[in-house]
């Protein structure tokens with residue numbers, strides 16, 4: 399009796415590649431969701447761009463600050479941070 403019963407080897411390459419592709423897709427999705435969540439930034443009572451005090455439900459003191467902040471957000475999302 400000298401049967402080789404060890405049939406467990408490394409996964410075939412196609413499966414490995416599929417696994418990697420899935421993990422990449424998930425990572426991309428998570429990065430996207432995180433970027434979306436940052437856009438829904440919580441109200442802090444201060445302009446998110448220049449820290450000036452703002453009223454309830456306001457996140458920026460004016461349109462310029464909002465544009466600045468959104469530009470920075472887009473740059474951050476592009477860099478994957």
Ligand SMILES: [Zn+2]
Pocket residue numbers: 445446447448449450458459460463
């Ligand atoms: Zn501001």
